[in-house]
Amino acid sequence: MSTTFTVDHLPGRTIRHEGRHYLFFSGTSYLGLPQSIAFQQLLTESIGCYGTSFGSSRNGNLQLQVYQDAEAKLAAFVGAETALTLSSGMMAGQAVVNYLRAQRYEFVYGPHTHPALWHEPDLIPPAVSFAEWADQLPNVVATADRVAIVLNSLDAVRSQAYLFDWVRQLPAEQPITLVVDDSHGLGVIGEEGSGIWRQIPQIPSIRLVVTASLAKAMGLPGGVILGDANTLGSIRRTPFFGGCSPIPPAYLSAYLKGDELYQQGWQKLQRNVALAEELLLPTGLFTHAPGYPVFYTERDELYPYLLEKGIFLYSFAYPTAADRANTRVVISAFHESEDIERLAGHVNEFIR
Known part of the structure; x- marks a missing residue:
């Protein structure tokens, strides 16, 4: 059974829980747009025109x-x-x-x-x-x-x-x-x-x-x-x-204005995935579609091990509660190279 965290903020590179910070390798914000200050500013401007809904x-x-x-x-x-x-x-x-x-x-x-x-x-x-x-x-x-x-x-x-x-x-x-x-x-x-x-x-x-x-x-x-x-x-x-x-129309207005941010997010994601492939795939621990930001493992015990090291992974039953927990690393555009390197270091420790 995976540990469930309840937090009071949007996850990004890290999350805070009970006074501790964890690197966050979960979620589906692949391009990091919700966490982008520039994209939030576009949305704020659009809300001024279209309201909230x-x-x-x-x-x-x-x-x-x-x-x-x-x-x-x-x-x-x-x-x-x-x-x-x-x-x-x-x-x-x-x-x-x-x-x-x-x-x-x-x-x-x-x-x-x-x-x-x-x-x-x-x-x-x-x-x-x-x-x-x-x-x-x-x-x-x-x-x-x-x-x-x-x-x-x-x-x-x-x-x-x-x-x-x-x-x-x-x-x-x-x-x-x-x-x-x-x-x-x-x-x-x-x-x-x-x-x-x-x-x-x-x-x-x-x-x-x-x-x-x-x-x-x-x-x-x-x-x-x-x-x-x-x-x-x-x-x-x-x-x-x-x-x-x-x-809500304000979001579509932000989308129309956000070409550069989408392009930057996609390019950053490609670099991050390439680094993760270089560091994680040699471990033999993961199933991975080339170029895709998800690294899946059958070794569910990786989740509690990395949690102790301050790294939070996706690990819960999906799509129904009767399914087994799916443990996977999710790479996003908001990650920095040192985040992925730290993750890979602890994954190699887990294997040893």
Whole structure:
């Protein structure tokens, strides 16, 4: 059982707990935007224009231009035709799932798919390896009239990259919608952090929809759906979307002004991950997708050992309380090289 800390401040390089400081290698603030003073200043300026929230339906008869501008920018960044923002990644996923359920799609889930895309509360995605699942997929979907293939862009818990070559082997004669949750990839993987979209083969017979939380690398309290204009237009007209409160517009305004900060964060993250790969991977302790800021270990006892050394790791049961604790090191742009070097030194002590 992992020790639970309760603190009264936003975690950054360090956290304070009971009078002691710990280096923080957890969370999902990969680009460090929430901790950035410069980004906070952009948000403060934007709050002066937009306030703290916009309590209205996005389908109302008063529209804020900032939503259209930010969604156009997100779509262009990712490579999609259009984008639609919501109040969270969970809401983005459920907006897509509810739309497909109404269209009577049959759902086929990939391993460890995030609960944001579950179509029933007690769904348990398959536990087979991703390669095995992909090999079986053409036969599985061949029996369905219309199918939604639903999966993550990568295994963010175990730091395993997913390849999407199997998309080319799917049958072309039946309606298939491919729904990919890129919550842990957007802002991190792909060209300059543009996410998974451009890495997925674009097949005319397959409709691609990508969802993501913006609260991770992007540092915004909301979610996004990315896809073609017809599909997202249909989702926008659903009662589900119309009844959702939107992401606070001040955050999208800060996003529109924050190009330099996002670029700096991504470049710093690349340097930090490269250093962590150099120092941590030779230990043989970690599973790691190249270039990704998560280092996963089966050795759960690493967590209490490093805690004694003043280093706090991610280690708790996820996505359900019945799952085993997942112990992993998370690298962020706010880390300094000496933080990673100190971590690596204690990891080597643990092995010895």
